[in-house]
Amino acid sequence: MPYEGCGLHNRGVVIFMTSKTQISRGTLLEAMAKDIQAGVFTPGTWLKQIDLENRYGATRMEVRRALDQLSSKRLVRHVPNRGYHVHALDDRQADEIREVRIVLETAAADTIVQNATAADRQELRALAQRFSDLVLTGTLLEQYEANVAFHIRLLKLCSNQELVNLALDIRGRGPSAPATQWKTRARIEQSGREHFLMIEAIEAGDAPALRSILTAHIRQSAEKELARIQPPQRRRG
Amino acid sequence: MPYEGCGLHNRGVVIFMTSKTQISRGTLLEAMAKDIQAGVFTPGTWLKQIDLENRYGATRMEVRRALDQLSSKRLVRHVPNRGYHVHALDDRQADEIREVRIVLETAAADTIVQNATAADRQELRALAQRFSDLVLTGTLLEQYEANVAFHIRLLKLCSNQELVNLALDIRGRGPSAPATQWKTRARIEQSGREHFLMIEAIEAGDAPALRSILTAHIRQSAEKELARIQPPQRRRG
DNA sequence: TGCAAACATTTTGGCGCCAATTCTGAAACC
DNA sequence: GGTTTCAGAATTGGCGCCAAAATGTTTGCA
Structure with missing residues (x-):
């Protein structure tokens, strides 16, 4: 029973990009938000920091900051010591x-x-x-x-x-x-x-x-x- | 001409607390938001990270995270390499x-x-x-x-x-x-x-x-x- | 064979250090 | 006298390393 809050559970399924498109700091948030809204990350998916680093060509710190901002916007949820997952609306x-x-x-x-x-x-x-x-x-x-x-x-x-x-x-x-x-x-x-x-x-x-x-x-x-x-x-x- | 966006300019004026009240991680954001709304930090005030560490008894990382969340909520504004200041509404x-x-x-x-x-x-x-x-x-x-x-x-x-x-x-x-x-x-x-x-x-x-x-x-x-x-x-x- | 405990791997999260930038204050110059 | 310049101080911000926690796997036992 890994997580009680969401129905789906495709853990760690993250699509990689062939080329690391260098994304500047301000737009990383937008890029991630867009991918969530477009359904690249389906609700309930766990967003691993390493995968996000590779996908967007960003540093760990930038990824963490973007994840925090996304959870401020209620697009993702943060579970301490477990990570961040796309917020699944009931x-x-x-x-x-x-x-x-x-x-x-x-x-x-x-x-x-x-x-x-x-x-x-x-x-x-x-x-x-x-x-x-x-x-x-x-x-x-x-x-x-x-x-x-x-x-x-x-x-x-x-x-x-x-x-x-x-x-x-x-x-x-x-x-x-x-x-x-x-x-x-x-x-x-x-x-x-x-x-x-x-x-x-x-x-x-x-x-x-x-x-x-x-x-x-x-x-x-x-x-x-x-x-x-x-x-x-x-x-x- | 230090900053064009706000009228006030009381830089670095931060009230210290006599005792470092240890504030847990989730509530630091609320404490800072409350202080801003209550007028402890007036609009335009620069929020120095060191002062905030002392005031709330938090680590630098917690302070930075709270500041980022506050700027997500549009209560403070972030100016790269300059820091965070309380958002002054026109x-x-x-x-x-x-x-x-x-x-x-x-x-x-x-x-x-x-x-x-x-x-x-x-x-x-x-x-x-x-x-x-x-x-x-x-x-x-x-x-x-x-x-x-x-x-x-x-x-x-x-x-x-x-x-x-x-x-x-x-x-x-x-x-x-x-x-x-x-x-x-x-x-x-x-x-x-x-x-x-x-x-x-x-x-x-x-x-x-x-x-x-x-x-x-x-x-x-x-x-x-x-x-x-x-x-x-x-x-x- | 089924269950449980221990080990190994992965992932998160925090701490400290240092470079880059900015601010301050004083001296020099017009 | 006022402005500019320049060094010292202070602050921000990023990078890397490592511990803590969780997950997955294997092994041991009934």
């Missing part, structure tokens, strides 16, 4: 974080509508179009990244920089691994359509509409009835 | 953080109203009463702490634990030093009355009323017209 936490995302991003809606210029809307349309295109032709990771790009561009129209930073942090903590993001093809296409609906709401100056689209959009992937209904598996019967 | 950031606080705490209002039991309301009344009592008899620090205690107790009635954690984090980042919290005696007394109004709203099950009281309550100390009107000081002439 259903309740995932729901709660989703609701907080809704709170923050809808709070940003008012100033987004106020501040968006025609040029901004044009950029948003391009990003929304890129996402829709990738639904057919792209990989899951590309779709995920295009989606993130759209939402970040949208958020940055908000006047309140602190709100933007907080929303981005919370976004990074959510269960956003590409593999679990969208349940069905239909849901992806619906997401793509909603992006355009947001732009229309912005163009119409209709902040309440933007809020309601955002709310529905963020709640999208909350279709986990199947997992709930299944009874707990019995060991012998 | 007016804009203070306003923005206040608005984010309003967003988060009003978002918690619904479940607070739903979850509050009679016992909870009783505890809240006791804390509100303690604050009101301290307006006459207590020190500024005691008033500040009683106010924090009331707000924390209120927040913890919210079902969404992630929302609570985030609200507490943001609360810790705001300009909450006791000295700058309440402008006038009248404002303190008004704050005390608003605490009771919140409890009444909870008792009446009136979440919208709670939200509106909270909004006004948090915007309380935003009376800084005087500082704005003064022209920039001229050097000669």
Whole structure:
């Protein structure tokens, strides 16, 4: 019974890079956060310091500092004398974080509508179009990244920089691994359509509409009835 | 021209403790955060590692780790080869953080109203009463702490634990030093009355009323017209 | 064969030392 | 008199080494 806090247990499974890409100090944190969010390290994986040194071409001290910062951001958890592992959210936490995302991003809606210029809307349309295109032709990771790009561009129209930073942090903590993001093809296409609906709401100056689209959009992937209904598996019967 | 980012410049002014209180590793962060929020270290103060070692009876490594975590929380800023200093918020950031606080705490209002039991309301009344009592008899620090205690107790009635954690984090980042919290005696007394109004709203099950009281309550100390009107000081002439 | 204890390996975490950089204060210079 | 320069002091920050803890394996025993 090695660890009680998480279900998965792929210990020490770390993907190496062929070439040690020298990563400067400030961006190591971002690189690791990105890899966690992109699903390179699945929830529950133990992050060994030596492997991280090799993967990112960083010193032990830089790795340790980045791990500490990641556990400040609640992306990884630290167990003394055991190390750091990717934080695995349970259903309740995932729901709660989703609701907080809704709170923050809808709070940003008012100033987004106020501040968006025609040029901004044009950029948003391009990003929304890129996402829709990738639904057919792209990989899951590309779709995920295009989606993130759209939402970040949208958020940055908000006047309140602190709100933007907080929303981005919370976004990074959510269960956003590409593999679990969208349940069905239909849901992806619906997401793509909603992006355009947001732009229309912005163009119409209709902040309440933007809020309601955002709310529905963020709640999208909350279709986990199947997992709930299944009874707990019995060991012998 | 030592540092461009903050107005104050009391470098190296650190208060020592007579006895080295041995502080365990997990709480060093909290102790430092509390001291910053309580105004022991004023905004802009440089936090020298040696002084912190002496003050908290910690090793250099623990101090460094705590400083890194504090800069993750945006309570201090790190300048390479210069050290760490308490983050000084400008007016804009203070306003923005206040608005984010309003967003988060009003978002918690619904479940607070739903979850509050009679016992909870009783505890809240006791804390509100303690604050009101301290307006006459207590020190500024005691008033500040009683106010924090009331707000924390209120927040913890919210079902969404992630929302609570985030609200507490943001609360810790705001300009909450006791000295700058309440402008006038009248404002303190008004704050005390608003605490009771919140409890009444909870008792009446009136979440919208709670939200509106909270909004006004948090915007309380935003009376800084005087500082704005003064022209920039001229050097000669 | 199943279980448990002891050993070997791996990994984390902390401590100390020293180089690089910055700050201070005083002397020199304009 | 005020500014600049320069050496000494102080501080930060990084690197390497080693102990403590945990994990995995093998051996011993019933």
